[in-house]
Amino acid sequence: MLGFMAASVMVLGACGGTDSDDAATDDTAASDTGSSDTGSSDTGSSDKPFEGVTLKFGKAPHGEDEKDNWNKWLGEFTEQTGIKVELTQVPWDQLEALYTANFASDEPYDVTYQTSAHLTLFGEQGSFEDLTGRIAGEDFAVDRPNFPDGVINASVYNGKLYGLPFVVGTTAMFVNKDMFTSAGVNIPSSGDELIKAAKAIMKDQKAKGNKDVWGFYVPRTVADYGWYWNLSDVHNRNGDFLSADGKTATMDSDAVKGAAQYAADLICKEKVQPENGLYNREAAIELFKAGKLAMIQDEPSRVKTFKDEGLPFEWDIAMPVGYQGKATQFATTGHWTISAKSKNADAAWEFVKWLSSAEFNSTYNQRYGFVPARLDADASGGDEMLARNASWVAVWDGLRTSPKVNQLLDPYGQALEAAASCKTSVDDAFAKAQKQAAEILAG
Amino acid sequence: MKVLADGDGQDLIALERRSSSLRSAKSAASYAVLVLFTIISVGPALYIISPAFRDSKSLFSYPPQWLPSEFFLGNFQFLLTQTNYVRWAMNTLIFATGVTLIALVIDTLAGYAFARMQFPLKKTLFGLILATLMVPTAAVLAPTYLLVRFLDDWTFGLVGIDTFPGLILPMTVSPLGVFMMRQFIETLPPGLYEAARIDGASEWRIFTRIVLPLMKPAIVVLGIFVFMLQWANLLWPLVATTKDETRVLTVGISTLQGQFVTNWGVIAAATLMTLVPITVVFLFFQKWFVQASVAGALKQ
């Protein structure tokens, strides 16, 4: 057995050698054609220096119609620059598997879309080019001031910027206004108000014969990324699950435990939210649409869906409630990256600049409902709700960066889920998470 | 019944008559069990029909709608006009059939070698192959991908990413198939071909004339098994293909799921459209399955 393994390793060693040699020849071949293309285009039009270059582009979709839209958008880009782009749609559930294989090869996608957690995860393994130099360059001088420093800095790890922020997430609380009017309560702005309003609405609805109405829902399970929806409350309590330098875990801090306790109380003590796991996120959205739920925290991309479908009651979005009057927004950021192994990095940068432009950003987000990472893009398309959602970026506080953030969010999510299941105390759950996190950071 | 026609004993016929009412009650009961399991098997799929024909992106509605209240074809239209659905479906067939055919050939041959031929290091080799019996696809995903990329240069693009050989070949290797075939051949009565071997028939002749016809049931079972696995395979086709020209249904459908909002109507429609042709194919081959297994049984 051992002999066989050793033999395989030797074979592999040989494979590896030839592989890289081959890649080197490919490399020169590619740059040869690249330069000859540049030469020919010099004689033609000088504003298409990358004419004939083909870029590989990997992106996970925000909607089922994305492929069709990209065909149109990429066509425009090719017309402008002469650069061809081949899009590969990456399914979200298998995203890490696909990128792991792809980034391990010599010819990865030149440009990809990456969310915060993946950006550093792959970036720190050397997959992406550090864009710090490029965004300080002359060709980006006009655009750079439009990107808030806070947003850019949130994506920097160890002084490196592995991707250019494109969209900033937000979360919104969707409210059934009819229910609020009926119960005579206002839309809550703090945690305590939320409990009171939810109870008042449940009582009012019950009196009117609607038995199965719930006050509030936000996912607390690992399957629905409980951590994602809970971190704003942790930030509201001036804390985080990880120190700013990404080196120390603070899972057992008062802020983390306070937020988890509030989450658990809504289900276990106040009983304004259904038992954990009874309804998953998608099922809860249906509850809301059916008028069986007064408030639900979810993605603002639902605004467009709800408007298209037309809900049978008055509804609105509101800022997710804060703690003692402090309300922040949490969500991850979406970035454009350039692969470190890209053979057409300069053409890729042209493409990234085009993707990040105010014009494209507006077009994309008017369809998919995210908040643009640059100030001069307008994704609302005149929609008042979306414009309000975009304004929440002012209080945006994103995810800590660390290559281990995916690993750390796991014990955090597990602890939150355990606490919200009403069987484990918050102290016990997060003491365990802290221990696991310390091991992860030490290992 | 054939036995009774021999007229060997009148008492047997009497016994048969007495128990016939009991027998019909029993067969009604067995029928009922079969019908129950048919409902359990097919019934849940009805859940797809309603969302597929509804002009809504949601999974369901309150109150539940078991049958579509409208006849909305937009989801199907979307799939046919705005995605490469037909191409995905064709690719899935090429992929799953290709893997199945190649796997059946190499597994049967190797199974025969391990069951009936003598050669040095046979046991060691078989042990090594068995040791790779259970490799999670996820574990060898990245190494296999890199290997196929590497083969791309060596085979002048014949076996590579975005090619059918590159997609199919790595999936044809299943130690389980060899194992199954070896076990099956070993259960065949050795007398059958020992005589032929003594007569000086070549291994190939023994294999094709004597063993292969007897193996039909096993081949059918292995074939269904391999096909079914590849039909549902997502991970390998996902990394091995980047373009719709070679992408398969499972990959295509999963690219229709958004990060946060998924149009379940489209996914339900896609499933429905997938189910219709595959069921027809299955029905078609179904007869052949029966014949094959019966033929195999009779020859024994």
Added chain:
Amino acid sequence: MTTTSATPEWAQLTMSPDECARERSRFRRHALKPIIGFLGPFLFLWTLFLAVPMGWATWLSFNEGGLVSDAKFVGFKNWTTFLNNDELRTAIKNTSVYVVVAITVVFGLGLILAALLNNNKKSQNFFKVALYFPLLIPPIMAGMIFFFLTHYDMGVINLLLQTAGQDRVNFLGANPNALMTIAGLEVWRGLGFWVLFYLAGLQSVPTDLIDAGKIDGARNTRRFLRISLPTLRPLMLFALVIALIFNFQLFDSVQALTKGGPTLGTTSIVWFIYKQLFTFQQSGVAYATSLALLLLVVALTIFAYGFLGHRKDGLK
């Protein structure tokens, strides 16, 4: 098993050292060619697409990184890390419970249904297709269908329970319900295959044996238990091994329905491996776990064959 019967015959053919030597050279001249012909295609593809990647994975299990980043040799560190991992222990427990439940149910039902179908020749085709139907549904969609089925308000099961005046069940949000729901999904999907499998087996039971049973006046059930079932034993042994191998790889339905939750209640071994390998980029830990899982299943296979196979010989 039968391998032992083949060896003595061969030994009888090679008697004297002279004959032995002649035999060997004859073997080289004549026998090697067909062996290469028979074994070559599989062996070539196996070496290329399984042995080489596995060897690679083995090497990486002693390293940190090595896929996306450069490999750094760390010795047995990954092997000791994963052994101490609580989540993996939970995963092993969950997977074992699942394997036992799923295999027991699917084998019991599969055998019963196959026996019923075997006696029901007329409508056999219809039922075969109906039972096989769930396997044609892609896993994503099968997950969605089960999500419907088990829904608290809409699911048929809960609606039936409600009609019967019983409490509704939280299928996916509580333990051990979630794992059992997943087992239910896998049984639902896989049952048709096992029915076909056993049916093929039952149909290859030599007809003279069954006729003999008929003459003896043995009843259907008795005939099934005394004649068909023992004949099916080797087939059931394959079935057990195949089912072990595939059920230990439980992954698709976990990803589609629960993502390992609630509170790790459905975390399976392969889900653990997948998470380590891709989500956390801890390839060393993932490969060490994969290899350990592989050894475990190979050991179980050998055990199944040693134990059950031996008993079968004893009965002969």
